[in-house]
Amino acid sequence: MNGMKSQDIVVLLKLVSLQEQEDAAAPGEFQWSFQGEAPYSVRSLEALLGISKTEVNASIKRSLSSGLAIKDRDAGRAKPNRRNLHNFIVHGLKFVFPAKPGAMTRGVPTAFAAPMLKSLLISAGEYIYVWPSAEGQDMGQSVQPLFKTVPDAVRKDERLYEYLALVDAIRLGNQREAGLAGERLSERLLKK
Structure with missing residues (x-):
């Protein structure tokens, strides 16, 4: 296998x-x-x-x-x-599946820049992270999604968007950010 x-x-x-x-x-x-x-x-x-x-x-x-x-x-x-x-x-x-921020591009916000997670963490003025997408409205540092079709798939499913944004917050975040994302993921995924 x-x-x-x-x-x-x-x-x-x-x-x-x-x-x-x-x-x-x-x-x-x-x-x-x-x-x-x-x-x-x-x-x-x-x-x-x-x-x-x-x-x-x-x-x-x-x-x-x-x-x-x-x-x-x-x-x-x-x-x-x-x-x-x-x-x-x-x-x-x-x-x-590590994530490495890349060049500035237009795309769909991910990690703590995603709309449903924005209020959880106040950014210190850093660039936001985005999945590259021609239809994206936001500029930020590019992050390759777990699969190339993620930017289109999350437009059809807000729950999936939140889960994948949390995954990216864990992949990209420092210890505090990853911990906060892990707690939110635990609440949603394990219903705690």
């Missing part, structure tokens, strides 16, 4: 987002993304994330193999093992 790839985290966090949307909706009201397609299907995940069906399928297999996902006995589909996923993101992700 191949080792983890960065898009595996994107797929797992999308599955978490879908679970949360389903849990928040009244029974029978969760809207599928496509007519006749379950949101957890490989085809639906391909459309929502911009990751090919082959890669989504391989990603799920790698996540099951590594223990970051488990098979749901009732639904028969893979679901994220939230505790293991949280521990990996907080303690290991920045070493396996």
